Amino acid sequence: MVNSFIHVAMYLYYALAACDPKVQKYLCWEKYLTILQMAQFVSAVVLGLRALVYGCDFPLWMQYARVVYMSSFLFLFGQYYRNAYLQKKQAKTTRDVFMLHQIY
16 A cells, blocks of 8 residues: 555656646655655565564565565665765755855
8 A cells, every 4th residue: 555655656746747847846756755665665674574583474485585675676766865866965065165165
């Protein structure tokens, strides 16, 4: 259900982004969609690890596969988040400091 909610929000974002440029300037929540997706992956890893520790009626190999699969998504989305949002912010801050230094 969480996955469905996140995908509805994600596809709504993409639909609005495909609209007129007047709409696109109000779309500032892509970063938060990425955070929601990463939170979903963390919860899936925790549930998979919990099932491995405490046991579950589901096949054991599928729990291991779930933990590995969700961990890989978490890693990839974490890399995307870092590259898209953290490094961009750091580059902007560095550029602003450089520009201030040039002025003075």
